[in-house]
Amino acid sequence: MKKAIIFDMDGSLFQTNLILEPALAETFDVLRAKGLWQGETPIEKYREIMGVPLPVVWETLCPMHTLAIREESDALFLVKLIERIRNGWGALYPNAEQTLATLAENYELYIASNGLTEYLQAIVEIYQLERFFKGTYSIQSISSGHKSDLVKKVIEENAIECGAVVGDRSSDIQAAHDNQLLSVGVRFDFAQETELRKADIVIDDLKSLLDLKLG
Template structure:
């Protein structure tokens, strides 16, 4: 594992994963998840108990189609589409009610980075409405130059999403900041410095192997800058 902190030159931009990196996903995901399955049962699209929450938490960072393959193996396309709709709407409702929470220190750290002139972006495999809804509801939208999601751009991997973002914004040097193997891969394959976030608890052992610097709390990002 790389050192917890190190001193690296300030990059032109930083690209952030959302769930498990900026946002405490479980603060809206779990209540939305259980409510979605209650509705699926009411509509006759699912029988039996709600799948264990560990399945959905362990799937964070994946594309939605892969999440439902894991959470609802063998389910119909209709059930998966409806589950998508319900989960998104429930999460957006909870965000509007003020239930979603950022990790400690995220807002202050983003404000500091923005003040230093670092261009800030989100790169997430989530749905467009969810990604934009989280950033808007948590009050940090003004710090970001743009928000990229697989749902909006139809990319098949985070590698492709990050490549598109870098190209469209003419970025030469950047850090990829995230908590899953997909973030490490996206950074590595696009020639970026990778900052591994080791505080969410959703990842499997070894997922952050290949990162350059690992942080145990979001504000430690500032300590990695020269």
């Protein structure tokens, strides 16, 4: 039986909080300089919606802006994030590498993320995650924009018969359930208790994944 564990990236494997706020602040500094934003950077609002696809982020943060301005802001934000990743200002969560190395001995590992391909590739390269993962899947690879459909693609393309989805938000938990996989919620930076209650298992440390029994 082909067993796999599918990981979310932001807030699950990668400590996005270390680069998110400064990158967002820099993006809104540009908007302010252009006269397109007044007031503080909406950090709290972004924390609330963390995990949704980026177009939804900008619709939520800047509802009065035109689509063109949102797309420009999105592109700038992506540049700022990748700069910080490549400068080594991010980090994986504690025990990530050791846990992944052990899990890879018994399971096929995949990443399924709402992040864009270029962003995910930067993280994979900097932290040499190709050592552990068979594939990285971005939300850009499916038309629907739904995490459940992305996980379904991972399952179908790799003939996965059983496994788990590890993530911090409701979209990860729902994707597991929609695809008859075990849902593992991680209680990290962006996680919300109301969402985690829907998970089959909730963990506070990635090394707890070593206790999983799949198949």
